[in-house]
Amino acid sequence: MQLPQDRRFTFIGDIHGQANTLLALLDKLGWKRQGGRRRPSDHEFLVFVGDLIDRGTSNLQTVETVRELVEQGDALCLMGNHEFNAVHYHTPDPDNPGEYLRPHIKKNTDQHESVLAELEEQPETGAEMLAWFRTLPLAVEHESWRCVHACWHPASLEVLERRGDGWFLDESAWVQSARRGEPEYHAVETLLKGPEHPLPGGSYFLDKDGHRREVARIRWWDPAPATLQQALLCGSTPGGANLDRPYENPHHPGYPADAPPVFFGHYWKEDELGPDRPNVACLDYRAGMFDKLVAYRLGDETALEAGRFVAQPVIDERPGQD
Numbered sequence: 099m100q101l102p103q104d105r106r107f108t109f110i111g112d113i114h115g116q117a118n119t120l121l122a123l124l125d126k127l128g129w130k131r132q133g134g135r136r137r138p139s140d141h142e143f144l145v146f147v148g149d150l151i152d153r154g155t156s157n158l159q160t161v162e163t164v165r166e167l168v169e170q171g172d173a174l175c176l177m178g179n180h181e182f183n184a185v186h187y188h189t190p191d192p193d194n195p196g197e198y199l200r201p202h203i204k205k206n207t208d209q210h211e212s213v214l215a216e217l218e219e220q221p222e223t224g225a226e227m228l229a230w231f232r233t234l235p236l237a238v239e240h241e242s243w244r245c246v247h248a249c250w251h252p253a254s255l256e257v258l259e260r261r262g263d264g265w266f267l268d269e270s271a272w273v274q275s276a277r278r279g280e281p282e283y284h285a286v287e288t289l290l291k292g293p294e295h296p297l298p299g300g301s302y303f304l305d306k307d308g309h310r311r312e313v314a315r316i317r318w319w320d321p322a323p324a325t326l327q328q329a330l331l332c333g334s335t336p337g338g339a340n341l342d343r344p345y346e347n348p349h350h351p352g353y354p355a356d357a358p359p360v361f362f363g364h365y366w367k368e369d370e371l372g373p374d375r376p377n378v379a380c381l382d383y384r385a386g387m388f389d390k391l392v393a394y395r396l397g398d399e400t401a402l403e404a405g406r407f408v409a410q411p412v413i414d415e416r417p418g419q420d
């Protein structure tokens with residue numbers, strides 16, 4: 099995989115099946131329809147951070163729109179945890195007849211429900227979509243930026259196959275990536291879902307789907323969080339936990355202040371638009387919760403700028419919404 103020369107790069111956060119919101123964002127970015135295709139404004143090239151699907155109302159159209167942009171040479175799309183999970187959900191487990199690489203338990207089926215409903219209407223689309231998901235890079239590096247769905251983690255990248263500017267899961271590694279204990283499993287967990295850290299003994303919080311969790315996501319990009327309060331990302335206040343205590347994690351990744359800017363999604367942000375550090379930008383502003391879809395237009399700035407974020411509020415097309 100080779101990145102194009104002489105293009106300006108714009109990064110787009112998690113879409114989660116909001117196709118008309120994506121089209122509205124492309125309009126806002128100045129991409130005009132010409133002969134049935136959307137063409138870039140001003141040599142722009144789009145980099146999608148992944149999570150095209152799940153939760154939304156038009157998943158298949160979102161995939162089709164992004165795939166068209168990729169195939170015409172105007173975009174690349176990284177694999178998000180939702181694309182990865184979809185491949186596993188639909189792939190039979192070769193070692194356990196009747197089972198799938200991602201078990202069809204209620205939690206997993208619920209998370210994928212909006213896509214399953216659309217595939218029931220258009221069953222012919224599924225196989226082709228999943229085959230395309232399998233080809234997506236898990237990380238991409240350019241001389242002036244890096245991109246991954248959740249966490250930039252050099253040790254995990256070493257487990258993958260590097261081809262040109264991207265890192266991929268080799269066709270033979272898909273089964274290992276479903277087996278806890280295999281290096282591929284842990285690499286994918288870290289890159290696409292992000293590292294986690296246990297809460298203090300016995301405490302828990304409820305995540306965005308109401309599931310009880312005893313480990314929390316961390317601000318992996320922070321070079322050295324001093325306390326649990328600073329390190330942990332918890333959806334709601336952990337039951338009974340005192341987070342004002344030292345954060346001790348010898349595996350904390352941190353992101354070096356002198357590295358090229360890194361773009362990712364995955365971590366829901368409710369804050370004002372803006373970078374998380376001068377060279378770190380999470381672009382997930384909760385399109386999956388009908389909030390907004392966000393892009394970052396990279397120029398030659400040395401520190402990322404709030405003014406370069408572009409937001410499109412989600413066009414809510416659920417029945418009863420206006």
Ligand SMILES: [Mn+2]
Nearest residue numbers: 112149363364
């Ligand atoms: Mn996401």
